[in-house]
Amino acid sequence: MHRSGDDRTVDRTVDRTDDLTDDLTDGRTTVGTPALSCTGLTKSFGGRVALDKVSFAIAPGECYGLLGPNGAGKTTTISIACGLLRPDAGVVNVCGEPITDGRGSSMAARGNIGYVPQDVALYPELSAVENLKFFGRLYGLGGRHLAARVTDAVETVGLSDRANDKVGTYSGGMKRRANIAAALLHEPRVLILDEPTVGVDPQSRHAILEMVDRRRSEGLAVLYTTHYMEEAARVCQRIGIIDAGKLVVEDTPRGLTSRLGGSDRIRVTGEGDLVALASACADLPGVGASVVVDGGVALTADDGRQLIPLVVSVAAKAGVSLSSAEVIEPDLEDVFLALTGKELRD
Ligand SMILES: Nc1ncnc2c1ncn2[C@@H]1O[C@H](COP(=O)(O)OP(=O)(O)OP(=O)(O)O)[C@@H](O)[C@H]1O
Ligand SMILES: [Mg+2]
Known part of the structure; x- marks a missing residue:
């Protein structure tokens, strides 16, 4: 296409x-x-x-x-x-x-708007708290409100325990998180x-994704x-x-x-009569192939997520005890x- x-x-x-x-x-x-x-x-x-x-x-x-x-x-x-x-x-x-x-x-x-540029825009000789106070004042924040916003922003990005260390001593991921904290100080809506x-x-990546999702849900x-x-x-x-x-x-x-119109691939693993399970799965709606593989059954289906509960119930009837079920989508x-x-x- x-x-x-x-x-x-x-x-x-x-x-x-x-x-x-x-x-x-x-x-x-x-x-x-x-x-x-x-x-x-x-x-x-x-x-x-x-x-x-x-x-x-x-x-x-x-x-x-x-x-x-x-x-x-x-x-x-x-x-x-x-x-x-x-x-x-x-x-x-x-x-x-x-x-x-x-x-x-x-x-x-x-x-x-809270804008997080790709390049870190913080002073390396200042701590995260000092940087954030500086940027907060540029946004017109001050006093106890600013202090509370700084505490909230460093907490949001998971930097509370290093907030008073110089930004220059941070890992790349921590600098990014501090950069994001700076963008959240003034409580933007976007x-x-x-x-x-x-x-x-990976740890910072996880923290950033979690933070984005939490703030979005709020x-x-x-x-x-x-x-x-x-x-x-x-x-x-x-x-x-x-x-x-x-x-x-x-x-x-x-x-x-x-x-893409491609089908999902599903793989279940378990113990019991896998041949009976594969054959029962082949009769489920939307299933293409259904074959026994090492320790389990592999299927193709139009919508893998919808099919999983059906496969679980078919497995119970076939006396197969499942240990895992995985959908591999395009x-x-x-x-x-x-x-x-x-x-x-x-
Ligand atoms: N200031 C500029 N002067 C001249 N050309 C520019 C300028 N900024 C962007 N461009 C051009 O505009 C196009 C889009 O660039 P842009 O930076 O928006 O891409 P991008 O999707 O952010 O790429 P990347 O993933 O590399 O960051 C590119 O061809 C780029 O060379
Ligand atoms: Mg770019």
Whole structure:
């Protein structure tokens, strides 16, 4: 399904640019103004088109992933969304306020954004607490309120025990987390993260993903750019794939993978009459192949997740005691390749 050139149009399950009235993937309904909406963003540098009519909107309590290879336009989109770069055409609204008022960035709209740049922007000779107090004062915070916000921000990113150490002594992942704390100080309603986990250790990566998901579930809107498919699938409710300045598709992670039309693979392991189990599974709805493999049964099915409970009950009837069941879905990497004809890490 490779599509190329100018015939590419945005393929969206739901167009939320103007009003958010549709169900999110977890079944909640959000009505009203998007926390962040970008409409028709277009930007060229010299003769090179970096962004071409990019539109998307993010609801409060939603994490939107912008996924694309090097040079796709992710940072350009973010810079415009934060009011740091002026688009040639297009509009950004933050909680209903335009980010630019015709003369420059609107402070009201920018105050609702927490921006985490890809590069760490902290003073290495100062501790995290000293850095955060400095940035908090720039946001107009002070006194006990600032102290409470700093404590909350370092706790949120899991740095409380190192908060008084110099940032220069931190690991790369800890610096990233401190950078995120700085963006959360003023309690923004939209958090924008530019590839926050590149080059971080697994512990920090986990802490960052957990933090993003927790804050999102509390109502924060998140724009999350990444090269990592597994991260996007884990934290994002919707994903837009951007390639060569165009948003080529937008959908839920599950919706994207199901576009491939491939079937899931399921593998169960257990003890008992595996031949009887494989044969009983072959009769279940939506099952393609069902074969005995080493210590278990391997199946292909249209929707692996739906099938698992049926396999469990069939196993009980066949007298097989299951020890594990695993669904292997087509991944977003496959989707990206199918949509753009490129590897994500080009
Ligand atoms: N200030 C600039 N001057 C000239 N060209 C630019 C500038 N900023 C971005 N570009 C170009 O715009 C295109 C999009 O760049 P952008 O930085 O938005 O991509 P990206 O998706 O963030 O890539 P990466 O994954 O490498 O960070 C690229 O072709 C880039 O070279
Ligand atoms: Mg970038």
